Amino acid sequence: MGLALLAVVWLITFVSTYFFIWHPWWLPVGASAAAAGIDHQFTFTYIVMGIVFVLAQCSLGLFVWMYRERKSSPPADYSHGNTTMEVVWTMLTAVLFVGMNLMGSKIWAAERFEPASASAIPVEVTGMQFAWYFRYAGPDGKFGVTTPKLMDPSSGSEAAIGLDTNDPAAKDDVVTGTMMLPVNRQVDLTLRAVDVIHSFFVPNMRFKQDAVPGLAIHMHFTPTQIGDYEIACAELCGLGHYKMHGMLKVVSQEDFDKWLGAREAEKQ
């Protein structure tokens, strides 16, 4: 029985570790400025935890086999513990865990403590059951007023987010169902939700943030690779949660300007 436990515990450990090392399933390709830092912190945590995992499981398997009761086995060690060892491993884990935490906090601070840069392009993201809408401020650089009274999700786009078309600042606002961003330029996001909580999740951008009714949450990220990236909703928002997805298209600044210009022209 001891040998069987040893074999199974070790087998589970090595199979799990094999998939973690071989990584057929892994973080999606990172395509934002923050991705490298986050991935580095992830990999670091993962190596440290992996070593602890293998050591702990292997010793467990080994001990239950080595110290199984046999006629020939020596009497169990009559020991109530060892204070020195307790102190040593308490200190070690404390240093390890707190250290790991402090390492990661620099990235967190860069992501969340600092506001978006002045040159960032402002985009408003609005979540509702079960769609994402994206608003661009247009040439005036200002978002027009939106009011709950005017919100009509069945009409889509501008009406869905309740844009007040009488507001002069709203005249040049562009509302779309696909998110378009220029590459290598920071985006200054304002996240809103009209009905329930949603979560704006773009795996490739290493970006996730809840959109909460009643709050306008400011966040930023910088896409660094041209391409199409899926947007998911990561907070349970009702029966259509699984299909509340969108698309982020990262294009060159030139293509972006062309696209936005065309949308402005459509509005006239």
Next chain:
Amino acid sequence: MATSEVVHAHAAPQGFIRKYIFSLDHKVIGIQYFFLALTAVWVGMILSLFMRIHLIWPDANLPLIGHIQPEAYLSLLTMHGTIMVFFVLTTAPQGGFGNYFLPIQIGAPDMAFPVLNMLSFWTTFVALVVMLASFFVAGGAPLHGWTGYPPLSAVQSTGPGEGLGADLWITSIAIFCAASLMGALNFITTTLDLRAKGMTLMRMPLTVWSWFITAILGLLAFGVLLSAGILLLMDRNLGTSFFLPTIVVNGQLLGHKGGSPLLWQHLFWFFGHPEVYIAILPGMGVASQVLSTFARKPIFGYRAMVYAMLAIGFLGFMVWGHHMFMSGMSPYSAFAFSLLTMAIGVPSAIKTFNWLGTIYKSRVRFFTPMLFAIGFVSLFVSGGLSGPFLAQPTLDIPLHDTYFVVGHFHLIMGVAAIFGIFAATYYWFPKMFGRMMSEPMGKIHFWITFIGTYAIFMPMHYLGMAGHPRRYSQLTELAYLHPLIPVQRFMTYAAFITIAAQLIFVFNLFWSMFKGAQASDNPWDATTLEWTTATPPPHDNFGGHTPVVHNGPYEYGVPGAARDFVMQTDPPIGASH
């Protein structure tokens, strides 16, 4: 000891109803809790099986429920989580085994408040009935998840199930909170006031410590959830706006304004995080007790184990914000919550080291309870080590609300806690029912369950790393999920096998109750007080006398002793001969 005599003024009841239904005897109430949890765990498990089937065969027609719609999937998910967390993980280890064995292990004739104890069980029973009723009302069970975040949970029109079903769900939880508060008071008072002579705090078995600390957590946490639940009911039915700002649902502007959805999250997780420890602490206690018994060796670092549990309980109240790193809460507070969460890793690591230290240089006997205790340690390590990922806000950016989280909490507070319950069942069944459970059946049950749970929950981490969001009823909408479907399929197959193996457990349980070998008073050669009394224990636990305690709880392999163990009531070690 005057108190305990007054408490046990009630004589053994004779009628069937007072003896088995509305019993005041903590042992009967413990068994009632156990069977309530056993019923609930089957409901919860079948719901999870339906979910797993739906994920990989979305068009399947299932018995009882037919074709599962996306909203029905969310109802399954909500009810699975709620039933498992409240009626299984909170109920079985604490209400079940805690009720039965806490008084006996400290040498008391009953709980401090037997009537409150009975009331606590029947209130829990009502809560379960109300919870299950939500399946059968118009609109069905709610779809807001076990965390019930408003506005989704606070407005009827946000989805099917958010009508009467959601009201019943919240009401049930409120009733459950009241029941848990009664139970917690009883456990705390009993531990503090009814210990036998010589049963000092530092001679209490670690199981007693774990139930005691769990009761304190329950007393502080359930009150908060109860209040939050009442506020949510008011938002739903009385037009208040505690959790609701101005919102537009389906094009309808609702009359609420000024409330905060985040307030609910703070209140919920102020309960919800300690709840995790409410589920796992008794498992830690049982694992320690069982490991020491079957390793024939004193527990390694008894005091460190007690302090570690106290530290986990204490820190557990200061980390709720780590569930909210992505919620819109201040990013500065995330820093503090993260640091405190990492700090919990320290006492958790101490426990793991000490369990390994207990097995080191021991003489392990592989009875089924021991296998489950070893499994507990393995699962606790595996589930625990994904914690330091999620405790870092930076890593929550990719991992929060993905399957990584689902894998993490299922391993640690789900399966590890369940392994604690299994270890407790196989360990104490002989004392409770007077017969031994079948060892061969127990071992088959262990092997399939141990390998099966790893096969179900380990792959969830891979899915989460790949960005697979949780609570998705269909996997076809997002293109990047398509390559992950084979992994989901593997997990469903593993779930089929693992759930089937639980039939072996149930068969063993009932078969052994009637056909198992007669159990002696102390079949495991164990040391704590429950093994000094008759099997099963008489109505007043010790047949008219109160035990006097002379030794610590885990005196195994004592050099020079007549046997390889010294019971707590034996003459003091070193004082004899």
